[in-house]
Amino acid sequence: MESVADAIESLGNLADSKPVATLAARFAAEGFELALVGGPVRDAFLGRAVTDLDFATNASPDDIMRIVTPISEAQWDIGRDFGTIAARIDGETVEITTYRADSYDGETRKPVVVFGDSLQKDLERRDFSVNAMALRLPERVLVDPWNGVADLLSKTLTTPGAPELSFGDDPLRMMRAARFTSQLGFTVSPDTVRAMTKLAPRIDIVSVERVSDELTKLLKTDDPVAGIRLLVETGLAEHVLPEIPALKLEVDEHAHHKDVYEHSLTVLRQAIELEKSRPSIEGPDLVLRMAALLHDIGKPSTRKIERGGVVTFHHHDVVGAKLATKRLRTLRFDKETITSVARLVELHLRFFGYTEGAWTDSAVRRYVRDAGAQLERLHIITRADVTTRNVRKADRLSFAYDDLEARITAIAEAEGIAAVRPDLDGEQIMAILGIKPSRDVGDAYKFLLELRLDEGPLGDEEAEKRLRAWWSER
Template identity: 70%
Template sequence: MQPVATAVERLGALADSPRIRRLADRFAEAGFELALVGGPVRDAFLGRESHDLDFATSATPDEILGLVAPLADAHWDIGRAFGTIGARLGDDTVEITTYRSDVYDGETRKPVVAFGDSLEGDLLRRDFTVNAMALRLPEKVLVDPSGGLEDLLAKRLRTPIEPEVSFGDDPLRMLRGARFTSQLGFALDPATADATAALADRIAIVSAERVGEELTKLLLSPDPVVGMRVLVDTGLAELVLPEIPALRLEIDEHAHHKDVYEHSLTALTQAIALERSRGHRPDLVLRLAVLLHDIGKPATRRIEPGGAVSFHHHDVLGAKLATKRLRELRFDGDTIKAVATLIRLHLRFFGYADTSWTDAAVRRYVRDAGEQLERLHILSRADVTTRNQRKAARLQHAYDELEERIATLAEEEELAAIRPDLDGEAIMAILGIRPGPEVGEAYRYLLELRLDEGPLGADEAEARLRAWWADRSSL
């Protein structure tokens, strides 16, 4: 949190930038109010940079367009029906919206758009008080009708009006609240948390796409575990991502096993730390895979003779469940496929830790992971959450060794692009066959040889192929 004086100075500097000053002066000269609103004002107090600037004004959309067009490098009116005109002013993207006082019908989260007549009224219809502050321009006067600055200082998320009314109007705000706890490090105030729990089922009127977008933003935040706990504790997760609260398996005195819910959140925290230490940007695929990697456990939980608990094939089932859920949330196909691959493979490493893998097994590990290998490295490491320090050290050493072997084989054999020594054209020429299933069968035979024995060279591969073909033809 920046000191108030520093934040005001930052806001003043932003308002005094030449393009924003020209914009503010142009609106004032035309007799219209203009104010910087929402996120950019909040972020000035948090010491965060903003290049996407939101403004509110007393001007109508047509009047906004007439005032902005001569100043902008580019402009667009795709949001005109909602009162919004967008423009690019140098390095800044701005959206300028007519004051709003929308009305909700209670059946959908889409309001009947109604234009308002005051900045204060516009601010009170926003989601949280910390986003309901504005800086009037060109005067540079802070407007805070609902105590947003006080809530910023207290790191508190509170709605400008009664939370039951706010969330009843737009249930997506409940998901945004969970997301802001992760993005900003703030906490829901008690009344806001209670209203979220009471109105959680209202989330059903929000489209799957918008739910998926909010979950994405939450997962890409600095600490998504905080927001996930809010979703679970308020009951929202039961409706938008029910596989996560289902991980809270009952642990009885006769069948002890790790708390799968807490394990998954700990693994997510560890994966994010590894993501950073290995030089990666926030990775949605990785974070989804880690969060969901054990969702097959509830359905596969079995108590074995002697009281041990097993979860056989939870990796396979988990990949299927994740695919289904992510499709319902409208994630793109590439993301879904990558997440499912990681979940399906997340147990593979533990076989290496327990036994000594051959080079062929290492090659198959790399081949099966494909483009997801680096993510699989992080997931496998993050999946170790045991408090047994000796076991944790053994597993870490085993994975260090596995990565070293992969690196060595990659250098020797171009492991990242494992292919047979002969391609399809060469196979057809050698065997004198036309395109068809037999070519694929021969290709797979050579690929297995490549995985088992490493590079053979074209001559040896041809000899082995001819011998295999002769044996096959004699059957």
């Protein structure tokens, strides 16, 4: 935040924009109040781009629809029961909501929706003071009953009123605090942190879909680590992503293994930096970031102390992939996200065998084949997984992966291994062997695929020769 004066100027410019000015004039002519509320006001103060135009009014949903229809290109009745009408005015989408004065039953997250007649009361029910500011229109009067400007200046998150009441009403606000910590770079006030810690179990009454959506928003911020730390420190992570606090393994006095929790957060940060440097990755990439965060979650259950006090985590990649699948299913992520994350967790150690001895071209092809569509993400995860402070070791691993990527590129250019397929497809196999669709076709396909991986392209003639010899032996 540069200065209050700059923020007021930004708000003035926003109020002068055609869609806002048109809307304000129309509501004033009809005798209703209108205010720009929440995120747009906050972002104007922070000098951030305003992407959403949210308004509050004392007009009813029916009146809102009647008022905006003549001045808008389109209207959406997106939440009439909750008092919200959306419209597109001069190419901008706006959402206008009737003042609310909801109450909660204390047992579920579902509010008893009550329309109000006061902007002050509407702001009181919002999550944080920095989101509880409004700009009255067309008067351009800033309404800040909960000292949101002061919190913006101090970069602090507090709630309007007691945090216990706010989080008791809607426990998801605790996860929003973690997200805003990362998104805005703010610190949560001590009283608010204490309330989050006390009420962490209340997050269980929130729908899984809302929790997953908030977790996704957190991971897509520029630096999710601060928010993840807050979830862990307050105990919220134990309820929404328990595999992360479980990474806080006891580090032995001889440091025979690194701090897995801190290592995972570092890998996440490094993966985000690499994501930004790879044009082929469109960020923020949820799959990549989730895989980076979860890549070592198999370690707690595979940890063993061997002779000499050496700590091992054998097969934690495979175990971790299964745990990631289970957790993401519980959180109801889509199938593609679950499969992709689990595959990256399973493969994240594969490269480290490359430094122990030169891979054959066949091994390189199999690496590409196994990674499939996740190859570019696997490149990032593997590089990000190097967090050693030993500069010589880090350089050796980096040079080795440079070599592997160069070999992948060279073989791909020569053989087209970006999509490894046999020289003959299913139709050709059936024609050559004179068989119908069956398991034999699948077995023949696998045989030719193994040849392709071992030897590279054979050409149709040689592939047919090998196929006939294999078939005759069967």
